[in-house]
Amino acid sequence: MEAMALERTLTELDHVRLLNLLRRDATGDRLPAQLQAVGDLLDACAIVPSRQVAADVVTMGSEVLVEDPQTGQRSTLTLCYPADAEPALGRVSVLSPVGAALLGLRAGGTAEWSTPTGDLKAAVVLAILFQPEASGDYAA
Numbered sequence: 001m002e003a004m005a006l007e008r009t010l011t012e013l014d015h016v017r018l019l020n021l022l023r024r025d026a027t028g029d030r031l032p033a034q035l036q037a038v039g040d041l042l043d044a045c046a047i048v049p050s051r052q053v054a055a056d057v058v059t060m061g062s063e064v065l066v067e068d069p070q071t072g073q074r075s076t077l078t079l080c081y082p083a084d085a086e087p088a089l090g091r092v093s094v095l096s097p098v099g100a101a102l103l104g105l106r107a108g109g110t111a112e113w114s115t116p117t118g119d120l121k122a123a124v125v126l127a128i129l130f131q132p133e134a135s136g137d138y139a140a
Contacts, residue, residue, distance in 0.1 A: 008045040008104030011053050011133065014060045018042055018094065021081070037100040037113070045104050050138040056107040056128055060094060061137075063130040064102065066111070066123035076129065079103060098123070 010018075022039055058064055063078045078091045079102055085093035092099045098121070101111035105125050112122045132138075 007109070008041055009053060009057045009106075010042070010045045010047055010104050011050040011059055012047055013050050013139065014103075015042060015045070015047050017060070017081075021095070035095060037097065038095060038103075041100060041103060050133050053131075053133050054106070055131055055134040057131070058102050058105045058125065058128060059131055059133055060103075061130075061132040062128055064107075064125050065127045065129055066102075067126050069110070069122055069124055074126070075123075077102070078130075097121075 018038060019042055022035055025035060053059060058079060060079055063076060065074060065076055067074045076090050079094055079099055080091050082093040082095050085091050094100060094103055097113035101113040105111055107125050107128050110122055110124050114120055
């Protein structure tokens with residue numbers, strides 16, 4: 001995970017909001033285990049101003065087309081904050097394993113995560129169908 005995190009890019013606004021979200025859920029200086037992947041990502045990512053993020057980077061609010069490399073099944077997912085998550089509708093929380101794996105990836109990258117049962121999963125980001133910053137929304 002550490003090497004993958006270094007290849008990730010977050011906007012300054014996403015970084016600040018996610019840090020605040022994690023601080024709210026932290027106990028003392030420790031994060032719950034399920035949030036550690038997001039914490040590691042925040043510690044190791046490249047941070048850019050919202051106006052300078054590349055259009056092919058998965059940011060908060062991005063809608064992405066992903067493909068399971070094992071099955072070829074394609075899905076459209078939207079990366080959102082926990083309060084807006086509706087997995088059945090493709091709205092995945094950034095604090096979920098798949099959400100944390102997608103955040104900051106570029107189109108063409110592969111998200112990898114473990115399910116709660118310990119299975120390893122992966123999804124290739126085929127395309128970014130919508131990114132708030134690319135459409136001029138720098139405060140989404």
